[in-house]
Amino acid sequence: MGVRALGLPERLPTAAGLPERVTIWEVGPRDGLQNESSVVPVEVKLEFLDRLAMSGLTTVEATSFVRPEWVPQLADAETLLERLSPLDGVRYPVLVPNRRGLERALAAGVSDIAVFASATETFARRNLNSGLDEQFAMFEPVVTRARAEGLDVRGYVSMCFGDPWEGPVDPGQVVRVGRRLLDLGCTQLSLGDTVGVATAGSVEALLDAFTADGVDVGVLAVHFHDTYGQALANTLAALRRGVTTVDASAGGLGGCPYAESATGNLATEDLVWMLEGLGVRHGVDLDALVDASVWMAGQLGRPSPSRVVRALAG
Amino acid sequence: MGVRALGLPERLPTAAGLPERVTIWEVGPRDGLQNESSVVPVEVKLEFLDRLAMSGLTTVEATSFVRPEWVPQLADAETLLERLSPLDGVRYPVLVPNRRGLERALAAGVSDIAVFASATETFARRNLNSGLDEQFAMFEPVVTRARAEGLDVRGYVSMCFGDPWEGPVDPGQVVRVGRRLLDLGCTQLSLGDTVGVATAGSVEALLDAFTADGVDVGVLAVHFHDTYGQALANTLAALRRGVTTVDASAGGLGGCPYAESATGNLATEDLVWMLEGLGVRHGVDLDALVDASVWMAGQLGRPSPSRVVRALAG
Numbered sequence: 001m002g003v004r005a006l007g008l009p010e011r012l013p014t015a016a017g018l019p020e021r022v023t024i025w026e027v028g029p030r031d032g033l034q035n036e037s038s039v040v041p042v043e044v045k046l047e048f049l050d051r052l053a054m055s056g057l058t059t060v061e062a063t064s065f066v067r068p069e070w071v072p073q074l075a076d077a078e079t080l081l082e083r084l085s086p087l088d089g090v091r092y093p094v095l096v097p098n099r100r101g102l103e104r105a106l107a108a109g110v111s112d113i114a115v116f117a118s119a120t121e122t123f124a125r126r127n128l129n130s131g132l133d134e135q136f137a138m139f140e141p142v143v144t145r146a147r148a149e150g151l152d153v154r155g156y157v158s159m160c161f162g163d164p165w166e167g168p169v170d171p172g173q174v175v176r177v178g179r180r181l182l183d184l185g186c187t188q189l190s191l192g193d194t195v196g197v198a199t200a201g202s203v204e205a206l207l208d209a210f211t212a213d214g215v216d217v218g219v220l221a222v223h224f225h226d227t228y229g230q231a232l233a234n235t236l237a238a239l240r241r242g243v244t245t246v247d248a249s250a251g252g253l254g255g256c257p258y259a260e261s262a263t264g265n266l267a268t269e270d271l272v273w274m275l276e277g278l279g280v281r282h283g284v285d286l287d288a289l290v291d292a293s294v295w296m297a298g299q300l301g302r303p304s305p306s307r308v309v310r311a312l313a314g
Numbered sequence: 315m316g317v318r319a320l321g322l323p324e325r326l327p328t329a330a331g332l333p334e335r336v337t338i339w340e341v342g343p344r345d346g347l348q349n350e351s352s353v354v355p356v357e358v359k360l361e362f363l364d365r366l367a368m369s370g371l372t373t374v375e376a377t378s379f380v381r382p383e384w385v386p387q388l389a390d391a392e393t394l395l396e397r398l399s400p401l402d403g404v405r406y407p408v409l410v411p412n413r414r415g416l417e418r419a420l421a422a423g424v425s426d427i428a429v430f431a432s433a434t435e436t437f438a439r440r441n442l443n444s445g446l447d448e449q450f451a452m453f454e455p456v457v458t459r460a461r462a463e464g465l466d467v468r469g470y471v472s473m474c475f476g477d478p479w480e481g482p483v484d485p486g487q488v489v490r491v492g493r494r495l496l497d498l499g500c501t502q503l504s505l506g507d508t509v510g511v512a513t514a515g516s517v518e519a520l521l522d523a524f525t526a527d528g529v530d531v532g533v534l535a536v537h538f539h540d541t542y543g544q545a546l547a548n549t550l551a552a553l554r555r556g557v558t559t560v561d562a563s564a565g566g567l568g569g570c571p572y573a574e575s576a577t578g579n580l581a582t583e584d585l586v587w588m589l590e591g592l593g594v595r596h597g598v599d600l601d602a603l604v605d606a607s608v609w610m611a612g613q614l615g616r617p618s619p620s621r622v623v624r625a626l627a628g
Binding site for chain 1: 511515547549551590593625
């Protein structure tokens, strides 16, 4: 049964108080596949990227230039980018953990990178092998050189709301981390609820703390996990605060392999369904996207956790 | 890992624009178990009701007085109510489809009933064996007599946003159905998205249509299904419009056996998590509720679909 038959009107005016258009930052091929226990063949990744771009997604995070022994799932980053046929108008950012990763990414000809920071001391030590303040020394040469090369640089800020070791995270601390990344030259921040504990009120509080600090909401993206079922409600709260870039993972792939209970990225299909109903333009053909996720689930040998995928593919 | 450790602050002020307190109308024992293929023993139902009430839920829909051959899962309604030890301060409404059901409910000593109406012609014919306009003739003697006996009467309005046969449903049509039920004497309406197609914007539009018609938002409850992952975002939109009664099903049990793809009631735990984070009072002990749902899932032999239950019980 198609979307239209199930009650979504053909075209709606944008609901009051929401942005007219949202950019979906698709993280499935990187954040999703990074978290798979099996290594997906590069041909499958390439077809996945093609299908996602063909569905209308304009930003598809392609891979990560981490050390292959850390994340063997993405050890084929060079081969992947070499064989990728980029679709016109689509950006394929890559994650870059350090200077060495940046050199590999530059050699591969990328034009968008992302660095991955932590909002908490404990997660910085566990995931980055660095302290909360020391992490910036690691990012500084990466961001400086990337910007000098004309690249856009996204700064992921993880554990923005809570952390399994430290509990609730003070918005002021997150703003300080984000501000440092912007000062280094990052062009966008992605505020991540890595363990899924945020609710709509804490989302609003964090966004308000950033705008009170003079940060334009236009440089803020949100990245929610559905661990406690809150991802879409949190996204709605963020849209009402003017956020126009939302991270999501096709079919709900992925999570974070280094954080307990950090399962379940927001599924891109569930996000598209909501945006469609709210009259917020997103540019994605939902049927094509569902097809891509069903196909990928078949490659992985397990069903998609996305509710929309399960409902439409059922 | 407990809730507090995962980042929910101990106590929050209510987020701006939201009600201070919400009543959760728990539908698991009726709407949930009605949709199970197996028949749950009455002893299990009684323990489930006790556990739900002990967790702090103050409204627990207990069963349905439908004809036993229609819904064999709830054929033990009389026995259940006879053996139930009601907890002080807890209401145990029952669903009553017709005059005969009401007589059975009255004989069992209930003080709260609910009738089940349709917002669409097709679903009225399929589920109620009646037309859209004719359904009121069926409800009229039920509601009149129940009110004369001093009972509270909830009117469920199903298919309020879309219907698999008719597509999108005009809010004006839903308001007319709701208005008829209120005029008959219903004391509350539960606006149901039976197939889960609503998004936040259509929720706001429907609630606005009711208030424009002079209906006090205080008599409106919302009943969302998570078929497309929208239930919690829709609930947030409804709370912002002043709704203070929200239907949910412990552990996400249930759906509607007569509507294709109508799976997945909003899980009470996911709702409680959001309310807790928003500083909206609800009176429920989440750990006790999760325990009840895990126990019930064990009785049913399958895991709970609630994300909070899976995360906290994992």
